Amino acid sequence: MPLVTTTEMFKKAYDGGYAIGAFNVNNMEIVQGITEACREEKAPVILQVSKGARAYANHTYLVKLVEAAVIECPEIPIALHLDHGPDFETCKSCIDGGFTSVMIDCSSLPFDENVRITKQVVEYAHDHGVVVEAELGTLAGVEDDVKVSSEDSSYTHPEEVEEFVTRTGCDSLAIAIGTSHGAYKFTPAQCTRNEKGILVPPPLRFDVLHEVVKRLPGFPIVLHGSSSVPQEYVKMINENGGKMPDAIGIPEEQLREAAKLAVCKINIDSDLRLAMTGTIRQYMAQHPDHFDPRQYLKPARANIKELVRHKLVDVLGCAGKA
Ligand code: G3H
Ligand code: 13P
Ligand code: ZN
Secondary structure, three states, rough: OOOOOOOHHHHHHHHHOOOEEEEEEHHHHHHHHHHHHHHHHOEEEEEEEHHHHHHHOOOHHHHHHHHHHHHOOOEEEEEEEEEEEEOOHHHHHHHHHOOOOOOOOOOOOHHHHHHHHHHHHHHHHHHHOOOOEEOOOEOOOEOOOOOEOOOOEEOOHHHHHHHHHHHHHOOOEEHHHHHHHHOOOOHHHOOOOOOOOEOOOOOOOOOHHHHHHOOOOOOOOOOOOOOOOOOOHHHHEEEEEEEOOOEEEOOHHHHHEEEEEEEHHHEEOOOHHHHHHHHHHHHHHHHHOOHHHHHHHHHHHHHHHHHHHHHHHHHHHOOOOO
């Protein structure tokens, strides 16, 4: 099937109590690892491209890689989404350039300015058959060149969501309930130790999510910053020349809970980066004489695939839903 929008995916996910995985893509191996897992697990998927990915790999290369995945995986629905579109021009360029979904992220601007720009993107997108994700509330962490400290982050105010969605006409809404971008989501000081001595971050604010859902029944909610930072890959990186102390992510059980509620899209990028980097570091350390990129990219792609499979089956609940 051709590239799809997220409309049908989100309706089924909402009704079925699961979420669609939205994975960031930057190169061929990442596209292949994700979509091979989705094809084998019969899962719909959102492949998303950030401003940084477009700057790194070029818009056309990324669109063509995703189109190749569509040809290779004809049985599963695939949406191509702009992640964190910073302005109208970037969104327009992706809408004109083959994307089926865009995010306009004006969450750091005052409410009325966020409404104004989001509405402008929605009008253009809907005229072209493209859907729009918007954001209210500010996540902590690093995305592109923007770093938001935890002091400057803010949870979504549930009392604002109805007015925002009504005035903008957006199709889905990203909210801030305590997730955060990157591999360093929490400092050890923000965490507590469980009985096994493992650092546990503060729980997600399900109370905020419930309040949002009460005001927007049936409306698809999105969670950004939802990597769980698998400690096996942090360890693999640290044991093979890397230095990533205190990388802490979102517990997977909490994401599974969110997926059963109104959360229809869960964004995962850092976990895939950790799997790729850990695998390459380990391969390099074990094979210091190898220099063919295919040799180290092959196990990296295979580990991305297995990690995505785990997310589809055990976290998102979207395996078998294509
Ligand atoms: O939220 C941001 C995504 O992880 C994309 O990251 O801007 O480094 O491509 P990037
Ligand atoms: P992570 O950094 O937690 O993977 O979040 C990715 C994301 O939100 C992309 O928009
Ligand atoms: Zn994000």
